[in-house]
Amino acid sequence: MKKIISTSVAIVLIGGFAFSAYVAETKNFENNKSYNAENIETLKVYNDSWDVRFKKSNSKGVTVSAEGKQKGKDPVTFKKVGEALVIKQKEQKNSGFFGGFTFGKKGTIYINVPKSGINNIELTNKDGDIQMSEISTNSVVVQNNSGDGKIKGVSANTGKFVSRDGMLRVEDSSFKKLNITSTSGDNYMKGVNSSKAKVTSADGEVSINGIKEGKSLVVDTESGDIGVSYNKAPTSLAVTAKSNSSDITLNLDGLKKNKDTEELKKGKIGQGNNKLSLSSNDGVINVTN
Structure with a gap:
């Protein structure tokens, strides 16, 4: 019985140290960038697990910002592809002892859109809450898995x-x-x-x-x-x-x-x-x- 208890305590301690090291490897992520709306026809957002919030911008540009947790590569990327602005958030998984843990639902993507100028908004959402407020566009398409x-x-x-x-x-x-x-x-x-x-x-x-x-x-x-x-x-x-x-x-x-x-x-x-x-x-x- 003592051996069982000792073994259990050892597993808990090892797990605690491993989890502490796992958490210590994470850091805060923050990125923001502005774009000229005249050069953007479509906003394409591919979101894995963060919340996404669209709202009206007080400027004539499109401003994108992301705030959350990071482990390894940037969890959110912004990229201009032709006349489209592509925003991607990917789930981050840890390798090793805590490989099953993810950093999902740990951040928010903010997209500020001018009153006019963006013709199409396309959002593909895997798991995260969505908000859109006070925006005007030609077409809005939202594909939502869970959220x-x-x-x-x-x-x-x-x-x-x-x-x-x-x-x-x-x-x-x-x-x-x-x-x-x-x-x-x-x-x-x-x-x-x-x-x-x-x-x-x-x-x-x-x-x-x-x-x-x-x-x-x-x-x-x-x-x-x-x-x-x-x-x-x-x-x-x-x-x-x-x-x-x-x-x-x-x-x-x-x-x-x-x-x-x-x-x-x-x-x-x-x-x-x-x-x-x-x-x-x-x-x-x-x-x-």
């Missing part, structure tokens, strides 16, 4: 957000065309103006509050509740709501129903020039003015 996203005050012709696992919140933003695809995670929209919006979710709640009446709003969920409210009562809307859970509520002024069953409700307001289509295999649907 929460908060989009606020963003204006773009097209917005595409694809997430495997993570919550997405879009507030006070404007898109001519908006497409959200989610495998697992809730999606929240508030004060969003979009002519054509589509939300597809395999598992998660979809909540859309204070939206303006647009040409088309389509929401399709496999498992999850759907809630929609308009900032003003629609004046020309064709409505279709379908749910296998048999729980559909449509509180819309002037809605004349031509189909009213437990699982399917259809009707229109005015001429029905615009479209609202909601479908959930297993979830409650609720629509109000």
Whole structure:
């Protein structure tokens, strides 16, 4: 028994010394650089595990800064490739005794973008939280594996957000065309103006509050509740709501129903020039003015 205890203590001590040496090898990383926005058509960000934050710049240039932990090579690199500015963050692993440990989620990348001048923003995110605020661009494309996203005050012709696992919140933003695809995670929209919006979710709640009446709003969920409210009562809307859970509520002024069953409700307001289509295999649907 004493041998077992002695051996255990020795392992703990060795592990403690090794971990101390492992931590001692790390150091703070900080890098920042500015670029002329006139020479940048596209921002391409490839992020492994840090948080990424986009926001409006007070200057006419693009400023990129990164702050976090470093072991070995620089964890974040900035590189101008043609008309694209490419920003990459790679996960750093230690070799040896603590080879399984990583330095993920140890830093943040800040990207300041001028009000106009950058046509495209492309972000591929493996595991880290995403923030975008007060920026304007032609196209925003976000491919997210795991991490929460908060989009606020963003204006773009097209917005595409694809997430495997993570919550997405879009507030006070404007898109001519908006497409959200989610495998697992809730999606929240508030004060969003979009002519054509589509939300597809395999598992998660979809909540859309204070939206303006647009040409088309389509929401399709496999498992999850759907809630929609308009900032003003629609004046020309064709409505279709379908749910296998048999729980559909449509509180819309002037809605004349031509189909009213437990699982399917259809009707229109005015001429029905615009479209609202909601479908959930297993979830409650609720629509109000």
